[in-house]
Amino acid sequence: MSTYVLVHGGWHDGSCWDTVAGLLRREGHEVHTPTIAGNGKNADRRVNHADCTASIVDYIRERDITDAVLLGHSYGGTIIGKVAEAVPERLRRLVFFNAFVLLDGQSLLDETPQNVQFVEKGAAASGDDTYLPAFENVRDVFFNTVSREEALRYYANWSPQPIQPFRDKLDMKTFYSLDIPKSYLTATEDIRVPMPDLSWHPRFSNRLGRFRFVAMPGDHEAMYTNPGLLAVKIVEAGRD
Amino acid sequence: MSTYVLVHGGWHDGSCWDTVAGLLRREGHEVHTPTIAGNGKNADRRVNHADCTASIVDYIRERDITDAVLLGHSYGGTIIGKVAEAVPERLRRLVFFNAFVLLDGQSLLDETPQNVQFVEKGAAASGDDTYLPAFENVRDVFFNTVSREEALRYYANWSPQPIQPFRDKLDMKTFYSLDIPKSYLTATEDIRVPMPDLSWHPRFSNRLGRFRFVAMPGDHEAMYTNPGLLAVKIVEAGRD
């Protein structure tokens, strides 16, 4: 049996994994679903990327989690890369699930130039430097495999995302020197935003050097839209 | 329940949708399968792209079709783009199914330079400016998921394609300003012709700006080779 730490993406919190975590626990695995600092319904949004990383590092240290498969989804990929630098000895494998793998010195927004204007405009108007896209702007690109009713139900779990962690440029040099085994799990119908020529894979996966590739049909919100298959694929991506 | 208008591709006519339309109707949907001017077994082939567009616009207006999901397959993508400019108020969503999405000022042949010589040679030899490729030239690239016997049976439904609509350069400026929701449905084993690096998706899909992406296994002739799955995916692509 394995120990999983599942790190959510932007606009989400740890509860997005409830169904997936339940399925994994039923198979006997230990599953942790921390919420990143600044995320969740009633969080203090004044955080930067270092605060966010620290919140997951603290979570792992406080519970003395060892031998963990650390998975990051989307924005969560930028978090697990930095967490891996802090506690490499506690990690058995990193799994990036349609996640950003940042180049040294870059920010998440550097990777999505087509979104910067919307995000910054929303952040400026929010009063607390957060952004929550309207349902109509995400229904087709995040929830493309399910009905409108289902999409609305899942979207109701989203909350405003602090944007400073998306702006922070990260030093990734240590990350790229770590020899922790890595997997890239991709849901193949996830285009999230109309990507340029390359999608999550191989655009971000190829930055990992040697990695295990696991694919599944599905969209960016597969933890909601297909949790059963996602749980199976997390095991395939995370096993030794 | 929804109203679908399914617009066929080159060499086809509205009858190519018979099985798909039957399946959709059994679920309660209203389904229209017009034949583009110049196509079909006994059509007058002397048409240009404007005539072809007009034939579908007239079909929609004469039947007073409203709130329609308008789907175009292959060449049909060039038609529905122009139909959308003419009757945007009658359309709920556009679905491009392995379809061309032309850039402003371009023709279908501009997108398939590797085919121009064959097509034009065939058109010149035809006597009526049409082209019908020999079975051996399409068996592997259009019907790749089925047996030779099945491919022959489906090919028997093809008829000579007027080529002027493939040559006409289209003004797409209004199309690109429309805010009708759009989906791109792709059959992933469809390479049609050995494409350059990018296939239907993301080559044409990315021109749509924001769109819903739906994928299925299958080839370019999925209305014949896998109508059951195609009907399911048309609903997923066309729903709100």
Add this chain to the structure above:
Amino acid sequence: MSTYVLVHGGWHDGSCWDTVAGLLRREGHEVHTPTIAGNGKNADRRVNHADCTASIVDYIRERDITDAVLLGHSYGGTIIGKVAEAVPERLRRLVFFNAFVLLDGQSLLDETPQNVQFVEKGAAASGDDTYLPAFENVRDVFFNTVSREEALRYYANWSPQPIQPFRDKLDMKTFYSLDIPKSYLTATEDIRVPMPDLSWHPRFSNRLGRFRFVAMPGDHEAMYTNPGLLAVKIVEAGRD
């Protein structure tokens, strides 16, 4: 019923097809699984690419095999290209299964520059100009769809690969002039090595000109990791 000649890839020998061949024979097909010169557990490793090609050509001629579907996997793609030049009249179709299709004048190593250093270092250290990667270096990239235990069991069948056939630059001009029908069969979770932007398809497939494309989920070692599905897809790729 058809006649198949299945040509293995690097580090493998003809026995890698045992399960697939058994399934095809049960359907009534005739199946040959020759071992390329220099491969197999106790082979003489002092071979170049011409020797390897000759060993398969001889196998086909000695058994008077005609009307064959000739399939090559991975490195085997470089072999079947040259075999086709020698005995085109005996071949009904070529099937490339996640296989190299070399450009005229190039070697297999020319296509994998990222591996040259490892391979050459291993070959220099081997004493007999062969290379066998350690299990840890291939577990994730060749056997990504199965458990570690399964991967270990399949890897036990590998044997050291002579490297000179990977270095030999091949004259492919005759190959590119042959009009034998061709298929490209791809297992879509096979990235083998972190590829640049393009994977087996369309990187190598598009060099074939007109070809039939057949896709399946699976990894580079599908003859071990999913022989049942592979047998089905070999029939789809190989039929007329």
